[in-house]
Amino acid sequence: MPAAKGGVTWHKKAEKWRAQVRHKGEVHHLGLHETREAAEAAVAEFRALHPGKRTRKLDSVRRNHVRCFDERTLLAERAPIVDVMESGVKKLIRLSTASGKQLRCSRDHAILTPDGWRKAGELAVGDAVMVGGTAARPSEALVPPSLRRGIGVWTAMQRNRLIDELDVCYLCSRTFPREALQLDHVVPVALDLGKALDEKNLQPACEDCHAAKSADEQALAKRGGKVALAKADLVTAIADDGEEMTYDLAVEGPWHNFLANGIVVHNSYNEESGRYRELQPVFYLPAEERKLVQQGRPGRYEFVEGTPEQYGTATGAMEAAYREAYARYQEMLAAGVAREVARAVLPVGLFSSMYATCNARSLMHFLSLRTKRENSAVPSFPQREIEMVAEQMEQHWAGLMPLTHAAFEKHGRVAP
Template sequence: MSDTPAETKPSFRSDITVDLVKHTAGDSDVLWAARVSTAGEQSLEEITKDPERSKGLINYLMRDRHGSPFEHNSMTFFVSAPIFVFREFMRHRVGWCIAGDTEITLESESGTLRRRTIADLYRLWHMDVEDRLPHSAGGVTWHGPSGKWTAQVRREDSNHYLGLFENREAADSAVVEFREPHPSTRLRKLEPVRRTHVRCYDEETLTASRARITDVIESGVKPLIKIITESGRELRSTVDHAVLTPDGWRKAGELAVGDAVMAAATDPHPSEALVPPGLRRGIGVWTSMQRERLIEEEDSCHLCGAEFPRSDLALDHVVPVEGDLTRALDESNLAPVCAGCHATKSAEEQSLARREGKIAVARPDRIVSIADDGEEMTYDLSVEGPWHNFLANGIVVHNSYNEESGRYRELLPVFYVPGEDRKLVQRGRPGKYEFVAGTDAQQEITERAMHDSYVRAYEAYQEMLAAGVAREVARAVLPVGLFSSMYATCNARSLMHFLGLRTQHEQAKVPSFPQREIEMVGERMEEHWAKLMPLTHAAFNANGRVAP
C-alpha cells in the first residue's frame, strides 16, 4: 500500500462535539406564551413578579402535556460527528414536517416542472422506483401556460391527445381509460427517483433554481395547522416548520392572518437589449481579468463538478447578468465553469427568455386563514445547498437539517474510532440488551480494523479524484465512520422529544436504548439547553422526561 500524502493522511478521533451557535430561548418564552391569553400585554410583567409561581406554571404545563408554550423559542446547534450518527439523527428528528398530501414542485434539467406528493416521494425513495413512460409513448405532464394537466398516449405510431384536466388524478384516469381497450405492448423504462431535483430559490435574489433531493424522511404522526393564502395556496405543516417570509425565515406557528409568505411567481424576463452593448463588453472584459485570480491552476466546474486546468475554464455569472445587473461585478457571483456547461447554461437562459419572456421568482402572498388541522403522518425533505429550501404547495419552505456536502468540496480524512470508555460488547436481545466493556484484545482489533479500512477507503477516494472522477461519485467509497458536520435547528418541545428517544436517564418513565454515539449528541445538546432554560429542564426531568 502506497504512503498517503501528509496533507491528506487520515486522522482519528473519538470525541463528538456540539456547539450552540445561536438561540432565542429562555424560560420566559414559555411563561409569556402561557400567560398571554389571560394577561395580554401585561404578561411580560407577570413573568418577573413571582419566581415560585413561574416555576409552578412550567411544571403544570409539563405535567398536563400542554405542549405549545414550549414551541416559542429556537436553538441552532453545530454538530461534528461521524456520518452514521447523522443517519440516526435524521430517523429520530422531530419538528419541521409537512402533511403527506403536500405537492412538491420538481424540476428537470431542461426546466420542466411537475408535482408529486411528498408521501409518494417517500414511497418511491425507500421502497420502489418510478415507473415512467416518455411523453411520446403516453403520459401526464403539467401544462404551464394553462395551469392544468395534459394527457396524451401513443398507439400505432399516432399520438392521441386526451385533453387538459384540473388535477393530475383526472388526467391519470383518462390515460387508464384509454389504455384499457387499447393496451400498449411497449416495455416501460424504470427510472430511479433518487435523481430527482426540486425547485428552490436563491434567498438573496429570490430567483428560482434547482437542488437535488438527498433524502425523504417520514417523521411520525404530529399535530398540523393549515395556512391558506390570498391566492388560494394551502400549506399543512407542523408549527415548527420554517416558512420563508419577506422578513426572513419564521416558524409556521408564529405566523398570523395578515402576514405574508413567499410563494412561486413570475416576473418579466429582462431582455438582453436592456443591457447596453458597451456595458456588456465592459462586464465581459472585467470578468476575464478575474480569471487568473479566481480560478486555480486545477479547478472544478461549479455545474458538473469535474476537474479541469485553468485554460479550459471560464468564469460564469451564477446569477445571470440579465437576471440581476447589480451582481454583474460581484466576485461572489462568479464561479469556474467548463466550456460544455457554459454553452448549455447560456443556451438554456436564452431559450427561456425567448420561450416565456418571464423569469421564475418568489413573491409575497398574504395569509387569510390559519387553523388547527388534526394529526396525521408527516414527512420532510433534505435538499442540497446552498439554499436548502423547496416549494410545498407553491410556498417556499425550509428543511431543518443541513449536512456538509461531499458533492461540492473534497471531504477531509477525519475518522471515528471508539474511545476506551465506549462499551464494545452487546449482551441480551433488542429491548432487553446491555453493553459491557470489551477486552483489551477486542479494543485492539477494533482500532486496527478501523484504521486499516479507513486508510484504504481514503486512498481509493483520492485515486478517483486524481483521475478526474466527480466528487459526488468518488465519495461513495468512503465509510460512515467519516466525520461530517451539520446545523440542526429545533425548539424546546422538539428537543425534549429527541432527548426522550436518544438518551438514557434514571428519571425517564419510558426506557430508551440509544446507540452511544447519538446519545453523546443528545447529552451535549441537553447541556446547552439546561443552561438556557433551567426551569423547563427541571420540569422535564421531574415529569419523567416525557415531552409535552
Template sequence: MTETPAPPAPSFRSDMTVELVKHSASDTDVLWAARVSTAGEQSLDELNKDPERSKGLINYLMRDRHGSPFEHNSMTFFISAPLFVFREFHRHRVGWCLAGDTEITLESEAGNLRRKTIKDLYQQWHHGVEDQLPWSAGGVTWHAKAGKWRAQVWRQGVCHYLGLHESREAAESAVLEFRDQHPTTRLRRLGSVRRNHVRCYDEETLTAQRARIVDVIESGVKQLIKITTAAGRELRCSVDHAVFTPDGWCKAGELRVGDAVMAAGTAARPSDRLVPPGLRRGIGVWTSMQRERLIAEQDVCHLCSRPFARQDLALDHVIPVVDDLSRALDESNLAPACADCHATKSAGEQARAKRGGKVAVARPDEIVAVIEDGEEMTYDLSVEGPWHNFLANGIVVHNSYNEESGRYRQLQPVFYIPDASRKLVQQGRPGKYEFVAGTEEQHELTSRSMAEVYRKAYETYEEMLAAGVAREVARAVLPVGLYSSMYATCNARSLMHFLGLRTQHEQAKVPSFPQREIEMVGELMEEQWAKLMPLTYAAFNANGRVAP
C-alpha cells in the first residue's frame, strides 16, 4: 500500500530574489530612438564613434525629460517575494499600455457581452460611479393666476425661483441652464464594478473563455501606435504591448502591414457527425485501457478537486473530443473525473455537439496599417489566469502581470519573517516618520508570533483542501506573508518611475518612504539594470533620480 507523503513543513525566509530572465535593453536603444527621430537613419552609423557625445545626449534627454527614447527596450524579471510586496509592485507595471478610449469586452456569468472603455473602467474601479441625475428637484409648472409657465429648482434644500415665462420651452430652457451652471452629482461606489469579468481566449484551442479582472491600472503618459486591421478594428497601444498573433505573442511595435493579429470571431460549432460512431467507440476503448496507468489508487477529480478511490474515477478528456479530435488520443489531455462530474460534463458536450450553430473563437485579422499616434494617458488590466489575456477593441492582447495563482496549484508553505536588520519601530507622523531598530524582545516577539500564525494558517489551508474545498476558496486563510512569484516586464522609463518611488537614495531630489521589503526588490532590479544601461543609469542618478 502506497504511503501518503507527509505534508511539507513551513519554512521561513527574510530575503527577496530577482532574476533577469530576458532583455533587449542597452544605452544604444536610447541613442537609436533619439537620433532617428531628429537626424534620420543615417545617424545610426555614429552611435559608437563618440562615447562622450552619446553620454551627453542621454544626459540631455534625461535632464529635459524627453521620455519616449527610454521606452524602446524591454526587461523581464522573475521575482520571488511576499504577497504584500506584489500588492504594491503591480501598480508600477510598465510598457504594456492601452489608450483610454480602448473598449474592453466584458462578459457576464450568463455569457452576455458588453463594452466599456478602459478609462471608464479605471474611474469606476478606483473612484466610484457618478449618478446621472443631479441633486436637484423641481422644474416647470403652470401658474394659472399669472397665465404663464413658472420655472424653479430645488437644490440641496434651497428653492431657486427662475421666473415666469410665456412658453413652456422658455421655462424648461431656464431650468436646464441653471442645472448646467450648478452641476451636482453623487458619487457612488458600486461593488459590482469589481466583480467584472472579461472575455478571454484559450491560447491552445482559441475558444472563448471568461476571466475575472484583478485590477485596473493607470500607467502614465506614453507614446502610442495605432494598428488597423482589414476588418476595420483599431488598437491604440504602446509599442511594448503584447498582441496575440497566429504565431504566438508579439510586441505591437514589431508588427507590420501584412501580418495578422487574433481577433474576436466565430466558427461552426462541432457536430457529432464529425466523429463517426466507430471512431468514437475506438476512442472510448483506448481511453479505458489507460485508466489503470494514469489514475492513482487515490486520486483527485480535476473538475471538483475532491479525492476518490480509483474505482470511483474515470478518465476524462479535458479538451472534449467534439472540440478537438486531434487531442482524442493525447495522454496529456486525460485527467481523472468522478462519476457525477464526468456524467454532467459528458452530457453537456453531447448536447452542444448535437445543437450545432456557432461558437466564439479567436480568428486571424490582417493588419493594413501601423502608424504613430501621439502621446496620451494610458491604462492596463490585470486579469486572472490561466490565459491572462483580454479583448481590446476586439483584438486579443495580454496583461503584463503574471503572478503565481492559488486557483490552479497548491501554494507552498514558504513565509516571510524579517531578520534582525529590519527596523521595527515607526516614529513620527505620516509624511515625516522614520523607522528605528527594535529591541531584542520586539524581534523575538515578531519572529515567534509570525511563525505561529503561519503554521496555524497553513494547517487550516491543508485541512480545507483535504476536505475537498476548492483551492481558490481555501487560499483565503493564508496570510500576506506567504511567498509568491511572478514575471514582470518593463522598460527603462517605467523602471525609473518605480525606483524613484520605491527606493531611498542620497542623490534623489524627491524623498521617498518605501516599505523596506519592496525597496529590497527595487535594489536588486536596479543592480541588474545598471549593468545593462550604464550611461542611462548614470544620467538617472545625476538628474536626481527623477524619471523622464
C-alpha cells in the first residue's frame, strides 16, 4: 500500500521507502530506505528524540477505565478507554437535571434516554435522560432478563409439537392431558445456557412438579445488596454555555457509552473525520472472488466473474492511484495545508472507521436493503462492498438475538 504509519511513503522512481516527519511546522527528510520497516524505524527514532504535543492516542488515558452501561439491562460495567480525539471548536450547551447533575457538551453529542439515543440539541426541558444510580438488587438469575424471556417464548412455541395430547410427567411419572403439562428444561438454563434451545433438554412436567422444580432452581439466584444501573432523570434546564475545543472519547465495546458527570453519553467518536485528524493509508483492494464485470441493461444487470487479466488491471490501477493520491495528501500536509482541504485528493477507496448504534428493527431494515437472499420478500441488489459489511453485522446480531433473527428469516427478511 502507499504508505505506513508515521510519514513513510513509497518513492516510485527510486523504488525505495522514503521517511519524513513534520515537526514544529518543518518537514524533516530522513532519507530513503530499502524496506518499509527501516523507514518506520527512522521515523520512530526521530519522534522519540523530538516528542511533539500533537498526539492521537494518549497513553496516559488509554490505560484508564470508565463506567459504561449494558444497553439491554442498564446494569453498570467498566470499559477501557481506547482513544481521545480532538474534534474541533464547537458551541456548547449546559444540561441540568432534577437530581442536580450537569453536563456541558456540544449540541450533536448523543445522550442516552429511555427511548434510545438522542442528540443533546434535540432535548427540551421535561425530557428524560439516563443517569447513573443504584437500586436494590433483585433476584438476579444467571441469565439476562431479555434472553430469559426469549427462551420462554421459544419454549412455549414447542409445546404443542413436543407434548402429546396425553403425556407423562417426567418427574412424577403420572399421565396428564396436554393442557395440564408444561415443557421443562431438564438441565436448568442457569446451569447450562447451551442447552436452552436444545429440544432434547425439554420434557413434559405437570404443573405441581414444574412449580416445585422452579422454586428449587431459585437457589441459583443471587439476592441482596445494591446494584449500579442507569435510571431516568428529568432535564430541568438547558442553556448556551460558550464555545471551546471539544474532544471525542472512544471506549471499547460492546457498549460504546460512558458516564460523564453522572449522565450516560455516547462515546461520540462516530466516524473518523478528515477535518481534525490525519487519515491513515488503509485502502480497499477487491478480493479475487469479487465479481468485476457488469452485464445487462440498467435496472436488470448482473455481475459475473472477471478474468485474471481484468483483476490484475483493476488492482494495479487502484494501487497506483492510491499511492499517488496519498503522496499528494502528505505533500499538502507537509506544506501546512489544512487537513480538511488536503483530504479532497483522497479516493473513495480509503477505509474509514466509525461507531453507530441502532435498534433491532432499524438493523433489520438495513439488512433487508443491503443483503441479497433468495428468501427475501423484497428483492435487493446491493453493491458487494456494503453487502460484506452487512453480512458481518448480521452474523454478530444473530448471535446476540437468535430468536429475533430466526423470525426475521422466517418472515422474508422484512422488518416488523
